[in-house]
Amino acid sequence: MKHLLSTADLSLEDAVLILDTAAEMALLTDREVKKLPTLRGRTVVNLFFEDSTRTRISFEVAAKRLSADVINFAAKGSSISKGESLKDTALTLQAMGADAVVVRHPSSGAPYRLAHADWIDATVINAGDGTHEHPTQALLDAYTLRAHLAGPTGSLRGVRVAIVGDVLHSRVARSNVHLLQTLGAKVTLVAPPTLLPIGVEQWGCAVSYDFDEVLADQDAVMMLRVQGERMNQAFFPSTLEYSRLYGLDTPRMATMGTNSIVLHPGPMNRGMEISADVADDPRSLMVEQVTNGVHVRMAVLYLLLGGMKESAS
Amino acid sequence: MDHGRVVMDGSDIARAIRRLSHEIVESTKGSQDLVLLGIPTRGVELSQRIAAAIEEIESQAVSQGSLDITLYRDDLRLKPARALLPTAIPVGGIEDKIVVLVDDVLYSGRSVRAALDALNDVGRPRAVRLAVLVDRGHRQLPIRPDFVGKNLPTSTQQLVRVHLRDTDGIDSVVVSEEVR
Amino acid sequence: MSLVLRGIRPYGDDAVDLVISDGLIVDIVPVGQGQGDVIEAGGLVGLPGLVDLHTHLREPGREDAETVETGSRAAALGGFTCIHAMANTTPVADTAGVVEQVWRLGERSGRTQVRPVGAVTVGLGGEQLAEIGAMANSAAQVRVFSDDGKCVHDASLMRRSLEYVKAFDGVIAQHAQEPRLTQDAQMNEGALSGQLGLAGWPAVAEESIIARDVLLAQHVDSRLHVCHVSTAGSVDVIRWAKGRGINVTAEVCPHHLILTEELATTYDPIYKVNPPLRTASDIEALRAGLADGTIDVIATDHAPHPHEDKDCEWAAAAFGMLGLETALSIVIATMVEPGLLTWRGVAERMSSAPARIGRVREQGHDLVVGAVANVIAVDPSAVRSITATDLASKSRNTPYVGMQLPGIVEHVLYAGNPTVLHRQLTW
Ligand SMILES: [Zn+2]
Numbered sequence: 001m002k003h004l005l006s007t008a009d010l011s012l013e014d015a016v017l018i019l020d021t022a023a024e025m026a027l028l029t030d031r032e033v034k035k036l037p038t039l040r041g042r043t044v045v046n047l048f049f050e051d052s053t054r055t056r057i058s059f060e061v062a063a064k065r066l067s068a069d070v071i072n073f074a075a076k077g078s079s080i081s082k083g084e085s086l087k088d089t090a091l092t093l094q095a096m097g098a099d100a101v102v103v104r105h106p107s108s109g110a111p112y113r114l115a116h117a118d119w120i121d122a123t124v125i126n127a128g129d130g131t132h133e134h135p136t137q138a139l140l141d142a143y144t145l146r147a148h149l150a151g152p153t154g155s156l157r158g159v160r161v162a163i164v165g166d167v168l169h170s171r172v173a174r175s176n177v178h179l180l181q182t183l184g185a186k187v188t189l190v191a192p193p194t195l196l197p198i199g200v201e202q203w204g205c206a207v208s209y210d211f212d213e214v215l216a217d218q219d220a221v222m223m224l225r226v227q228g229e230r231m232n233q234a235f236f237p238s239t240l241e242y243s244r245l246y247g248l249d250t251p252r253m254a255t256m257g258t259n260s261i262v263l264h265p266g267p268m269n270r271g272m273e274i275s276a277d278v279a280d281d282p283r284s285l286m287v288e289q290v291t292n293g294v295h296v297r298m299a300v301l302y303l304l305l306g307g308m309k310e311s312a313s
Numbered sequence: 314m315d316h317g318r319v320v321m322d323g324s325d326i327a328r329a330i331r332r333l334s335h336e337i338v339e340s341t342k343g344s345q346d347l348v349l350l351g352i353p354t355r356g357v358e359l360s361q362r363i364a365a366a367i368e369e370i371e372s373q374a375v376s377q378g379s380l381d382i383t384l385y386r387d388d389l390r391l392k393p394a395r396a397l398l399p400t401a402i403p404v405g406g407i408e409d410k411i412v413v414l415v416d417d418v419l420y421s422g423r424s425v426r427a428a429l430d431a432l433n434d435v436g437r438p439r440a441v442r443l444a445v446l447v448d449r450g451h452r453q454l455p456i457r458p459d460f461v462g463k464n465l466p467t468s469t470q471q472l473v474r475v476h477l478r479d480t481d482g483i484d485s486v487v488v489s490e491e492v493r
Numbered sequence: 494m495s496l497v498l499r500g501i502r503p504y505g506d507d508a509v510d511l512v513i514s515d516g517l518i519v520d521i522v523p524v525g526q527g528q529g530d531v532i533e534a535g536g537l538v539g540l541p542g543l544v545d546l547h548t549h550l551r552e553p554g555r556e557d558a559e560t561v562e563t564g565s566r567a568a569a570l571g572g573f574t575c576i577h578a579m580a581n582t583t584p585v586a587d588t589a590g591v592v593e594q595v596w597r598l599g600e601r602s603g604r605t606q607v608r609p610v611g612a613v614t615v616g617l618g619g620e621q622l623a624e625i626g627a628m629a630n631s632a633a634q635v636r637v638f639s640d641d642g643k644c645v646h647d648a649s650l651m652r653r654s655l656e657y658v659k660a661f662d663g664v665i666a667q668h669a670q671e672p673r674l675t676q677d678a679q680m681n682e683g684a685l686s687g688q689l690g691l692a693g694w695p696a697v698a699e700e701s702i703i704a705r706d707v708l709l710a711q712h713v714d715s716r717l718h719v720c721h722v723s724t725a726g727s728v729d730v731i732r733w734a735k736g737r738g739i740n741v742t743a744e745v746c747p748h749h750l751i752l753t754e755e756l757a758t759t760y761d762p763i764y765k766v767n768p769p770l771r772t773a774s775d776i777e778a779l780r781a782g783l784a785d786g787t788i789d790v791i792a793t794d795h796a797p798h799p800h801e802d803k804d805c806e807w808a809a810a811a812f813g814m815l816g817l818e819t820a821l822s823i824v825i826a827t828m829v830e831p832g833l834l835t836w837r838g839v840a841e842r843m844s845s846a847p848a849r850i851g852r853v854r855e856q857g858h859d860l861v862v863g864a865v866a867n868v869i870a871v872d873p874s875a876v877r878s879i880t881a882t883d884l885a886s887k888s889r890n891t892p893y894v895g896m897q898l899p900g901i902v903e904h905v906l907y908a909g910n911p912t913v914l915h916r917q918l919t920w
Binding site: 130133198200 | 687691761805
């Protein structure tokens with residue numbers, strides 16, 4: 001595997017290798033000398049066409065802990081505001097000798113295009129593309145679920161996870177559905193019908209419009225960010241109605257199993273999809289997700305860059 | 314079973330481990346500060362067996378662990394990425410200890426170089442020594458072992474494989490002609 | 494001076510000599526008996542020159558993508574003796590001045606008949622009727638009016654335009670796309686668009702407009718033409734409308750007869766087109782509708798774009814694909830070879846019917862004595878491998894690169910003049 005574009009491309013073996021490697025990375029960086037020499041002399045470019053400080057910093061820390069040189073390239077202009085084109089940016093990075101490009105882009109498929117259009121030789125890592133995928137987020141979610149529900153190297157087979165909210169516009173949901181199902185988890189999507197894509201019944205997971213009906217049966221609940229502006233496009237009548245039906249608040253959390261946990265990819269809309277009390281509850285693992293993100297991204301960078309330069313033989 | 318010539322069988326290996334253990338005890342003057350760190354995969358089993366032998370000789374426990382060198386290798390660009398193997402530093406750490414690195418075969422010396430780097434990130438031992446079951450020559454770095462089970466002259470075309478009981482089900486060292 | 498197309502097989506029938514003089518077919522005689530300069534056409538299928546109701550020539554405004562001249566070359570090589578130049582140029586063809594300019598450029602080129610399409614509304618803005626009468630009465634004699642690229646979505650405006658063109662025997666060619674249902678739409682809406690995270694262009698956005706428009710056409714008793722029908726549901730609606738006697742005609746594009754939405758999984762915008770590539774069952778319904786006459790014509794929607802508008806990420810790319818030079822091949826592969834359409838059927842769908850809809854007197858004649866000599870000779874068994882650089886169009890955005898397609902246009906006579914001989918432009 002040269003690129004990480006979609007979790008749909010990961011076999012069970014690949015996914016477990018990444019998670020196991022991340023677990024080792026966690027142990028190795030849990031000591032005074034956090035830095036490893038592994039990627040010394042390699043250049044990782046963070047190419048962000050969209051602001052996302054948390055994802056960029058996470059990749060930056062991961063790359064630096066592996067001793068890679070990191071270049072942050074905040075490209076102005078999405079497809080809408082016609083800045084420098086994706087292709088010209090790619091050619092620039094190629095000229096700079098980038099070994100890996102971590103790309104965040106508002107257009108679905110932009111990382112796929114970057115990897116396949118013959119513009120660049122580098123490894124491409126999708127750090128979120130439009131409403132398509134965000135594979136490392138799903139990997140860190142799976143890592144967090146595993147750590148809490150199955151032990152550091154346990155299996156997620158049969159673990160029940162509800163993904164709640166704006167599935168239609170969520171790249172996190174798509175990546176998680178593929179990955180968690182590959183890992184054997186039982187996924188239920190929970191959303192109003194307007195926020196579920198056409199054809200979702202072919203995704204292989206359960207679908208429910210009723211949060212309360214499924215909540216008690218879950219080992220974990222993954223809350224998705226819901227933008228208030230969706231209200232103006234008639235996806236739901238009001239933020240109040242949305243949070244009443246699909247928000248996670250304390251009374252609702254009380255109906256969850258006592259060992260079940262709450263994830264959120266961040267940034268949270270407190271009061272919208274999640275109440276402040278729930279966000280600060282010890283069973284909510286947002287801070288841990290951030291920590292795990294670094295280890296997962298170290299694993300991905302190591303596995304993709306560690307030896308994928310094909311040797312002549 | 315490998316094709317090739319068996320150069321050490323089970324009793325040869327057992328004898329070699331016994332001798333290595335005696336030499337280590339002697340040179341470290343008692344095992345108080347001794348930490349054995351095996352380099353995965355087979356270095357770990359070797360170091361466990363050496364530790365057991367030393368415990369028999371000295372009648373006291375020996376610190377033993379493992380040190381994965383994967384992330385410190387210098388051939389990452391040449392080979393597919395490998396799964397990481399466990400690093401387990403014994404509870405007492407390695408600070409001011411005498412660390413004996415244990416590996417199955419010493420060849421180019423690059424693994425040992427990586428192990429020294431890895432060790433450096435874990436702590437600062439008083440001294441580091443190297444024990445290997447087989448030294449097959451052809452060093453590419455200025456590294457030499459302190460304790461050797463068997464010196465085995467080979468050509469660079471040959472392949473040396475160490476099999477150990479717990480890992481492979483049998484104790485043997487086999488030399489074969491590498492198939493290109 | 495006469496020309497003889499020697500040994501040509503009109504509509505694939507028995508070989509004859511077709512004798513051409515003064516721009517007309519003057520005689521049809523047994524092979525070897527025709528008198529005049531011989532063009533060897535032994536074994537080739539003879540068809541009336543093809544007529545395209547839907548071509549984007551990009552001049553004026555985007556001459557970097559295509560000009561009337563380069564588009565005419567592509568048309569001739571594709572077997573077209575008449576093309577309709579869509580109105581979405583810069584400036585928009587919404588005045589007599591612009592349509593006359595395009596018409597003159599076509600006359601000057603002389604490789605194919607260029608019939609400008611006039612805009613329905615000023616600047617394709619969808620708010621105020623363009624000067625339809627002035628365009629109809631201009632030298633360009635416009636009969637087809639379309640805001641193609643945009644839908645005339647305001648129902649009242651659509652009604653008025655359908656009524657207004659009756660005075661000139663014109664037709665409104667509607668780009669059927671409900672705009673609110675297709676905001677930011679990128680590909681066919683279905684399970685695949687959901688997985689790829691590309692905003693969906695639902696079939697209902699096309700079908701609902703067609704349903705509304707056929708009822709409007711019935712109500713005001715006018716002519717409606719539906720551009721690039723792309724869904725099975727649209728075929729059903731049009732079949733229903735025709736059953737009620739509504740005066741509606743429809744076109745399908747070659748790419749909608751052969752390519753499916755699965756190509757979007759490559760995120761390569763070469764496959765980005767509007768309306769989008771649909772599903773295999775849509776293709777099946779479109780082929781069946783074309784075979785049974787529910788769909789009247791094949792139109793190319795030839796849409797040239799400069800390389801940079803396709804060499805980018807999907808969402809940033811332009812919609813559209815080239816079509817003139819590959820249309821007949823796709824029709825042979827999807828309709829003739831499977832036995833869905835005879836050569837006479839091809840002549841009807843690609844020549845007579847579009848000429849009738851566009852009210853082009855000189856085109857679409859049967860291959861009979863006295864007809865205007867717009868004639869092409871096709872080698873249906875020849876196979877070619879498509880390469881973008883071999884095309885005459887100024888742009889290279891063909892989705893068929895690497896495909897082996899049957900059928901090569903050997904000769905083209907436009908009003909009696911050879912424009913293509915032995916697969917080459919004559920000048
Ligand atoms: Zn159109």
